[in-house]
Amino acid sequence: MSGKPIVRRGVAPGPDAMHVQVAIVGAGACGLTAALRLAEAGIETVLIERDGTPSGSTALSSGFIPAAGTAVQRALGIDDDPRRFAADIQAKAHGTAAQHLVQAYTRAIAPAMDDLGRHGLVFEVLDGFLYPGHAAHRMHTLPERSGAALVAALTRAATEAGAYLLTSARVAEILVDARDRVVAAVCERPDGTTEVIACDVLILACNGFGGNPDMVRRYLPAMRQAVYGGHAGNDGSAVEWGLQLGARLADLGAYQGHGSWATPLGVLISWAVMMGGGVQINREGRRFHDETRGYSEAAVQVLAQPGSVAWDVFDEQARSLVSGFPDFALAESNHAVKTCAGPAELAAVIGCDVDALGRTLDGIGPGAVDTHGRVFERALQAPYYAVKVTGALFHTQGGLDIDAQCRVLNEAGLPFPNLLAAGGAARGVSGNDVSGYLSGNGLLSAVAGGYIAAATAAAQIGRALVPAAD
Template sequence: MSTPDYSRRTIEDATPEVVSVNDVTIDVETNVLVAGGGGTGLVAALAASERTNGTVTVLEKSDRLGGNTSLSTGMIPAAGTRFQRDAGIEETADDMARDILEKNDYEADEEMVRHLCAESKHLVHWLVDDWDITLRLVDDFKYPQHSAYRMHAPPGRNGEHLIDELAARIEADDDIELLTNTPVTKLVADGDAVAGAVAGETHEEVIGAGKVVLATDGFAGNRRMVENNCGEIADALYFGSDGNTGDGIRWGAALDAEIAYMDSFQGHATVVQGTGALSTYAVIMNGGVLVNEDGERFGNEAKGYSALAIDVVDQPGGVGYELFDERIFEKLRGEFDDFDEAVDLGSYVSAPDIETLAAELGCDPSATAAALESYNEAVRADEPDSVGRVDGRAVLEPPFYGATIVGSLFHTQGGLLVDEHGRVLQSDGSVVDNLYAGGGTAAGISGHGADGYLSGNGLTTALGLGRLAGRHAGDSLEV
């Protein structure tokens, strides 16, 4: 029997995503079933395991853990942590919430934003204190529109290190069972309540479960769903996990779950053409700029890498050119694994003057030189530059470095509405009994489109809702 192509399904398809418990035979049982082994799923499993004496089972559809969290910087935004206080930073959850809401023009669910921001310091302290996860405050640069240093990063500022540590804690916990290459394919329902799932790659089993946490991420890897909901980024490079095919969102929809913000997504403006490496946005926020093939600035880089991704996609050839100098190059080496990888892959070219660099990259040399001089003059005068940028600037001086970059789609931000515990909500406001969701499967906090995404929003909902869902699932079990 051929395997269904789940990546082509949409929430409009009349494909059964939920089966009745009366129509199947339970093969094995667990207390908490977590569908997905990315950041949301691993955090949910740890949170559930410490709240119940029962068994927690994590099922990952691919052969490796991590999902989009492993492709991220792994930086967790949090307000009011002791790490901030030790650095002399006094920030409240309201400060963090204000930044998020102002970025998306208050289009996001304000109550959920404030809830996750209030929980953010507890998330970071819990990871560090209870699970010995390595996190350090980033205090050498801010992402666009962050009013304070609030990012807490793993070693190398790389999500793979965060996933590796979470996975190690999972493997050391005798009450958590972890299986890879085991996709969940359907949910099992007992009336209006979820009672388990069907899972397996070559041999399906029916797993009975007291609670189910959907941590299958979003739908950025499902081209049809992207075209239907996020058309403006549909033709861009996809830079995300292959497993993001919208499974959990479809299962929730089949249970009459409320779905929101399906047009919301996180793009990225600086993926290097050719090597496919991510050129960390720290290049930009330390003073780097972008031009197009005509040597013209085309967008305010300080509005953020997600919003700027659309501007890059709209340029001739769908490419832009990232320009920076040796000061930035040396500052970032050894600080960001992404940057070091990009360097090792030969992503950047260098030249003693801007005209030579532009010629090597393929953008107009004289116009590029004029754009750079205009930028430097604005920085020296402490005035807005030609694109209105005032943040994260510095005079760029030779020798110069550069790369050809493309706009990309990282992950979607729309999904199932959940309550303060991560429980999935139906269209009438009631909960779907025994069902939770987080990360890309749940509705995000970025409003609509790409412009509302603030750096860190993804892990705020992934890890924040993962912890809240796992805690509540464990607490509410009768074991």
């Protein structure tokens, strides 16, 4: 069996194939959310995961999920609703995000989060700062504040509800009949053996294409030289299957970059240090953009600097916002976070002229407005902290075109009979450019998309779940 994802037409799964009502490719946040909802309703569901333990892009993320109108928010007195959330998404994407998905996801995410809460996932809301573009405190996190903890909790909930989890199984082929109805997924095991899983509905919750260099060069030329900080499983399988099926693709120019990838350590430095008053300074001792616009487009800005690097510079007030985050603790323990008593020490760490750096620091103060449009609320206070960073590609935000029910659409805009997609496999809500990514859009699409896809899958096999918008 070749390594390239394949669609085979007119091949029956055979009498010995395992059969389930719903098969889900990928056990990240999207697949696990869908599996939990389906299994809870008594629908036989199997998650097919290529890794030995579920991880994917979700495990590499911060694990922060944006949601508006949740029970957790209401308990904290946070005034928020899907309409405000949708407006924030479109404002960040300059009105180019797929409106049908923006509406569907912002309405579904609160019921999805409340449902996860019933299954033992105890969420908190980050309220120490606002992420760029969000008008309310709506970033939900587990107490561990990590994507790995989120995947572990979702895996436990889904399997306890009755979902089957098949690990170390890479879906290499999809079998379809003459009417473009999916009949089975063919899985390849590490020892080269194969298993055929027949299904009534197939949900692609597998991946984007950030780990496929050829696709990155073709669709995201600005990131062709960027560090890839995502999961190796993002190999573009969903896009490749879509091309072979004649599916429509959308928003392939959208992606989540990050301008704060510690180098050479290779760990994320939370953008909270920027929102808490920090700045990015290049090797010449200068700032070069408005850091509050967003961490995704900052990747492009950082890569354009000398040596494709910059330094995150912040103080104790900003550091206190992230000191409990696992990634930041890892950076500190590996000495990636440098402590500088004053401008001279900071200039020595950066390797820049101390006078140039001094002029940069002097421009940061209460009410100051820089040439990039950033308005500062306060000055940075010594001692300073500095982390050397570069721009990275995390995950893609384009893929298979889907409708509001997460049904994959063909080139004519019509849905395939029983093929669904969400999360990294499908188009997201970030428009078609890096600047359209609103913090948390990836996990929004994954969790809300998985929740909606479950309802659609259930309906296609004659079962009704509580509508996602309720």
